[in-house]
Amino acid sequence: MQELWMAFAASLFVTLLLGPLVIPVLRKLKFGQNIRADGPARHLQKAGTPTMGGVIFLAGASAGVLFIAQGARDSIIVLVVTLGFGLIGFLDDYIKVVLKRSLGLRAREKLFGQCLLATGLAYWVVYLSDRGTSLSLPFSYLVIPGGVDLDLGWWLFLAFTVLIVVGMANAVNLTDGLDGLAAGVSLLVALGMMVIALIVDKSGVALSLAALAGGCLGFLYYNRHPARVFMGDTGSLALGGGLGAAAVITRSELFLIIIGGIFIIETLSVIIQVISFQTRGKRIFRMSPLHHHFELGGWGENKVVLTFWTATIIFGMIGLAGFCHLGK
Numbered sequence: 001m002q003e004l005w006m007a008f009a010a011s012l013f014v015t016l017l018l019g020p021l022v023i024p025v026l027r028k029l030k031f032g033q034n035i036r037a038d039g040p041a042r043h044l045q046k047a048g049t050p051t052m053g054g055v056i057f058l059a060g061a062s063a064g065v066l067f068i069a070q071g072a073r074d075s076i077i078v079l080v081v082t083l084g085f086g087l088i089g090f091l092d093d094y095i096k097v098v099l100k101r102s103l104g105l106r107a108r109e110k111l112f113g114q115c116l117l118a119t120g121l122a123y124w125v126v127y128l129s130d131r132g133t134s135l136s137l138p139f140s141y142l143v144i145p146g147g148v149d150l151d152l153g154w155w156l157f158l159a160f161t162v163l164i165v166v167g168m169a170n171a172v173n174l175t176d177g178l179d180g181l182a183a184g185v186s187l188l189v190a191l192g193m194m195v196i197a198l199i200v201d202k203s204g205v206a207l208s209l210a211a212l213a214g215g216c217l218g219f220l221y222y223n224r225h226p227a228r229v230f231m232g233d234t235g236s237l238a239l240g241g242g243l244g245a246a247a248v249i250t251r252s253e254l255f256l257i258i259i260g261g262i263f264i265i266e267t268l269s270v271i272i273q274v275i276s277f278q279t280r281g282k283r284i285f286r287m288s289p290l291h292h293h294f295e296l297g298g299w300g301e302n303k304v305v306l307t308f309w310t311a312t313i314i315f316g317m318i319g320l321a322g323f324c325h326l327g328k
Helices: 002-028 041-046 054-069 073-097 107-127 154-175 181-199 203-223 232-249 253-259 261-280 290-296 301-326
Strands: 134-136 149-151
Touching: 002 054, 002 203, 054 073, 054 203, 054 232, 073 107, 073 154, 073 203, 073 232, 107 154, 107 232, 134 253, 154 181, 154 232, 154 253, 154 261, 181 203, 181 232, 181 253, 181 261, 181 301, 203 232, 232 253, 253 261, 253 301, 261 290, 261 301, 290 301
Parallel strands: none
Antiparallel strands: 134 149
C-alpha cells in the first residue's frame, strides 16, 4: 500500500511540476486546439488553448512507475501500452496541429497501430505470463459460489483483447470534449480498477493505475474549467489504452466496461446518432457525444462534468460489487 501512495504522489508531483514548464512551451510553439465550427458556440472561445498536454501527465505516470516499480513486470507492460497509445495520439495531434492536416493520421493508420499494440499485449499475457485466455464474469457469484470464468481460447481472446483495448482508447478519446471530463472520469476509473488489481494480487498493475490516477489528478489542476491546457489525442488514447491493458492483465475486461460506463455511454451515443441519421434522417441527440447533448440543453459545462463524475462513482461501486465476491 505504501508503494501505491508513493507512485500516486510521485506522478502527481511530477505532473504539477511540469505544468508551468510545458504549457508555456506548447503556447509558444502555437500547439493550439482547433475547435469544430459545428460544435457548441461557447467552445469557440477555447480556440488556441494549448493541446497535446497529455505529455505532462504521461511523464508524471512514467515517473511514478519507473521510480517506484523497481522493474515490476506487470507495471512496465501497462506503461509500455499506455505510452504506445500515447505515441499514436501524439503523431495524430502533431499532424493536425503542427502540420495543419485537419484529419491527422488516417483512420487505418491509427487503427493498425492500436491493433498491433493490443495484439502484442494479448500475446504477452497468454504466452509469456500466467494470464491464460479466460474472463471473469461479473456477478456470476450470485449463480455459482466463487464466480464463473469463461475460457475463450486464443483466437477469440485475441479478438476480444483488441476490441477492449482499442475500443477503450477511442472511447476515452470521444469523452474528451469538456474541461476536466476525460481526466476526471479516467482518475475515478483508474482507482476502481486499482482496487480490482489489488484483489487479484496484481500489485504491479495496481501500482501503474495509481500512477495514472496521480497523473490525472495533477493534470486536472490545469485542465479544470476554464482549461489552461487540453490533453489531446496524446493523452486520451494513452489513458484508454492503459486502462484496457490493466483490465486484460487482471482478467477484468468486463468489469472495466461497467466501471468505465461513461466511456461506453459516450461511444454508444455517437453510434446511435450516426445510425439514426443515416437510416431515418433524424438525430436522437441534440449533438453527440452525449456531453454535448446536455450542453445544448442548457447545462453548464461544470454541471455536465460533475454529473458524469458522479455517475462514474456509481458505476465504479456497481463494478466492484460484482467483483469483490469472486474470492480470487
